[in-house]
Every structure is written in C-alpha cells, then in structure tokens.
Amino acid sequence: MNEILLLALDSLQKNKLRSFLTVLGVVIGVATVIGMSSIISGLNTNISTQIQDLGSNLIFVTRIPPTIGGRVPPEMFSRKKFTLEDGKAIAELPLVQAVSPVLRYINFNASARSFSVRYRDRTAKNTIFQGASPEFAMVVSLRVQSGRWINESDQTHNASVVVLGHDTAETIFPTNVDPIGKEVEIENQPFRVIGVLEERKNALTGGKNPDDNVAIMPLGTFSRLHPEFKDFMFAVRTVSQEDMPRAIDQIQALLRIHRGVPPNKDNDFAISTQDTFTNLWNQISSGIFTVMLAISSIALVVGGVGVMNIMLVSVTERTREIGVRKAIGATRRNILMQFLFEAMLLTAVGGVLGIATGAGIAAIVRTFAPFLPASVSAFWVAVGFSVSVGTGLVFGFYPAYRAAVLSP
16 A cells, blocks of 8 residues: 555656646635634634624514615515604513614715715715614614714703714814814704714724714604605513514514404515524525535546546556556556555645645735634635545546556
C-alpha cells in the first residue's frame, strides 16, 4: 500500500501544473462551500441577534403578513383595515402590557419632494414617515440617542414635533449642529426636532439601514398630514414570554369578533412574533444555501470530469509503465489502486486548497466587514474534504479500471 501511495505521489509531482489545472474545479467547488457557509453563519448570528433584540414577548398585528420579497397575494389588499378601536380593545386584554398603534408611509421615489425632511439647504430624501404613540419606543425597544421620545402631551395636542432616525439627522444637520430643538420642514410644514434615534446597522450588509432614515411623529400629527392613510398596524408587548401563546389566542379571538370573521374562515389578519421573522430568515438562508450547493456541485462535477479526462490521458501515456509493472508481478488490483489513489490524492489536494481559499475568503470578510462574524465551521471543512476525496473516487474509477485491464 505504501508503494502504491508513493507511486501516486511521484506521478503528481512530475506534472504539478497539469495536476493543479485539473483540480481547479474542485478547488472552486470546495472554496464556495467553505466561504459561503462561513458568510451564512455570520449572517445567521447577526439576524438572530436583531430578532432577539425585538424581545421574546413582542407581537405585531398587521392586515397583511410579512413576506419574502414583498410578494403579497392580490386578494389580501382587499382585507378590512384596522382601526384605533381595534388597538384599544387589544390593550384591554389581561395578558397585554402595552399596545402602540402605528401608521407607516414609505415612498422610494427619489425625485418626490414629499417624503423628505429639509433643514435649510439640506434634504434627506426617501424618508420613511411614521406615526406612533408614546408607548411605541418601549414596546419595540427603540433607543433614543439624544433628546427625548414622544410624550403624552405631544400626543394629546397633535404637536408638530418629530423624532428623526440617525441617518436622517446626519444627512440634514452639519456635524457641529445639535439637531435637538431645531426646526425642520416636512410636507411644507415646520416641525421641531425633539429626539434622534440610535443607529441601527443593516444586518445583511452592515451598511445603511432604511429604518435609520425615518421621521416619527405623534399619531394624530401623522393623520393630520395624511388623513387618507388609515392602515394601522399594532405593536403589542405581552406581560411575559410565558403568556405569549395565550395572549396570541386572546388577540386572535378578539379580532375575529371585531372583524366579523365567520368560524369556518381563516383569519383576515396576521399575527407575527420572533418565530415568524426567524422562519422568514430561515427560508431566505435556505435559498442562499441551495444556490451555494448548486454552484459548488457544478464546479465539483466539472473538476471531476477534468480529473477523469486527465487520468485517461495519463493511462495512455503510461501504457509502457503499466506493462512493465504487470510483467514484474503487479496485479490488476495493484494497478487499479495506484491510479485510483492518484485520482483521490489529486482531488484531496484540491480539497485542501479549496478549504484554504474558503478560509481566506472568510478572513477577508471579517477584515473588511467586521460587522459580519464569518466563521469557518469544522463540519463544513469535513464535508468539503470528504466530498473532494469522493469526487476523486467516483471520477477516477473508470480510468483506473482502464489501466488495470490493459494487456501487458
């Protein structure tokens, strides 16, 4: 066995460049698995942290459920809209600690003058406008970096005050200007800035988060600006995590009665929790993972075909060597094992190079995107190496068999 291994090593050393080019597909396939799995691992960590930060006893009640890619069945748009009375009824449930009705308006038309916040000659465009109650910051764990949050007096008087997102304030105010107390223009009306929110990085890219470009005002003030917009959603904080299942049942039963949903019909509203967003992310990451496996599989097949072709060429070139070995006593099994070992050794080297390349990709990601803790998993290293060796075994068998049955 040692002699066969040494012969295989000697053959590969004599054709280093050809050997490397042959296993390039294997290198790419394994590097894809290692690199992408490390990035997905980092994304999982970030997304899980952000979802957990929402709190385990937070519920969102919406007319339309959260979806991947914003694809919503058309019939859902005809659902009855929520009213403030629905929110007040939810707040009276015994297992509910607090409820905040929310109105949210988004426009991604960069040329539109509305949906922008202006301070003197500076403008933040594509700003998300949001109306919220004083309870909202507590319910969804929003943190104010400077100034204060909306209070009961602001709510009662429909005050023209606004809490700006981090990026909104950064865009319209110079670094040497304190935003608090300054007057900004929204929808051609003056608003006094009372607070600026903490920055919230994008979990996927670590870059700008759309929710950092936001202007939040009292609910009544928002309704005054946009009386036509009445699509309420509710952020609900339950008394405890243990009460979540029962609280959800109570909210569901209450809303079905309020909205007149027949007993034999499904809910015409959505109740979302941490688990809802976790499941959505799992669907997204599964899709990414499937693409990763498809790319790596194609690369491995290409690499395997390359190995098979080069091994067939090698068998032809070494016909004399095979004949000499058989003449001095080598059996078909010896020849088969020698060429099979060569193929497996070739792809094993490709696997090691692929693992090193994938680990390098993870290191580069950590260096240039420190927000993404890309980590190489021992499990995927083992999978990558095993698959690379298996590729050599599968695609190397036919050339090895051809070598073994050659006439001496």
